[in-house]
Amino acid sequence: MTVYFIGAGPGAADLITLRGARLLERCGVCLYAGSLVPAELLELCPDGAKLVDTARLNLDQITAELVAAHAAGQDVARLHSGDPSVFSAMAEQMRRLDAAGVPYQVVPGVPAFAAAAAALGRELTVPTVGQTVILTRIAQQATPMPPGEDLATLGRSRALLVLHLAARYVDRVVEELLPHYGADCPAAVVALASRPDELVLRGTLADIADQVKAAGVLRTAVIMVGRTLAADQFQDSHLYSCDRDRSVQP
Numbered sequence: 627m628t629v630y631f632i633g634a635g636p637g638a639a640d641l642i643t644l645r646g647a648r649l650l651e652r653c654g655v656c657l658y659a660g661s662l663v664p665a666e667l668l669e670l671c672p673d674g675a676k677l678v679d680t681a682r683l684n685l686d687q688i689t690a691e692l693v694a695a696h697a698a699g700q701d702v703a704r705l706h707s708g709d710p711s712v713f714s715a716m717a718e719q720m721r722r723l724d725a726a727g728v729p730y731q732v733v734p735g736v737p738a739f740a741a742a743a744a745a746l747g748r749e750l751t752v753p754t755v756g757q758t759v760i761l762t763r764i765a766q767q768a769t770p771m772p773p774g775e776d777l778a779t780l781g782r783s784r785a786l787l788v789l790h791l792a793a794r795y796v797d798r799v800v801e802e803l804l805p806h807y808g809a810d811c812p813a814a815v816v817a818l819a820s821r822p823d824e825l826v827l828r829g830t831l832a833d834i835a836d837q838v839k840a841a842g843v844l845r846t847a848v849i850m851v852g853r854t855l856a857a858d859q860f861q862d863s864h865l866y867s868c869d870r871d872r873s874v875q876p
């Protein structure tokens with residue numbers, strides 16, 4: 627039997643993929659991160675399915691649930707918020723499943739940064755202004771950043787930065803980015819993107835920290851910093867250019 631790591635999307639239940647929803651409908655066991663995965667999604671699980679909130683489980687306990695389901699001949703839907711390819715702790719579960727000889731597959735989902743960009747009504751890559759998006763977080767005691775991935779180093783690129791797990795440290799983010807991006811650089815924070823209580827804050831590096839604190843945003847938010855957030859003077863892309871020869875298909 628198979629463990630399916632499924633991206634549940636950023637919070638709105640209808641932002642899971644069709645593939646993910648169909649798997650949920652047929653897996654006899656579902657493990658989900660209760661703090662971020664929308665409860666409505668669990669209603670898709672078949673009657674009698676075993677539902678396990680992983681919020682209070684450690685890695686050994688989660689692995690034990692996955693291995694036990696496999697031994698009992700059950701497929702498992704392992705729901706992760708957003709897309710499991712970033713900040714999901716999927717890698718360590720895969721390593722345990724490899725060791726236990728349990729097969730798995732990954733079903734992608736809509737990541738928080740994409741839902742935040744949608745809430746802002748922005749394309750994050752704009753010709754001549756910014757063609758690079760860096761998905762990152764900031765160092766915390768439990769999770770130090772690898773060498774060369776600190777904000778000051780990443781900030782030298784002046785690429786659009788999307789910071790996860792960072793809202794409560796917004797002062798530190800601003801302090802480290804100011805020398806590279808400048809006080810007038812556009813910044814935005816989207817909390818609870820795609821949910822009914824979504825909150826969008828727009829400003830600059832000069833005022834975004836005050837806005838975040840005034841709104842009381844501490845978690846489930848991404849901070850975005852970069853010039854593309856307010857770009858309006860840019861070249862049209864080559865993709866739809868009138869000058870492009872469309873008689874030859876690539």
Ligand SMILES: C[S@@+](CC[C@H](N)C(=O)[O-])C[C@H]1O[C@@H](n2cnc3c(N)ncnc32)[C@H](O)[C@@H]1O
Nearest residue numbers: 636708709713737738790791818819846847848
């Ligand atoms: C453990 S990470 C999970 C990221 C997830 N795998 C993804 O693809 O977006 C949790 C962090 O993602 C961000 N996040 C998750 N859901 C969000 C949402 N609906 N709106 C804004 N940020 C969100 C926040 O920074 C939160 O602290």
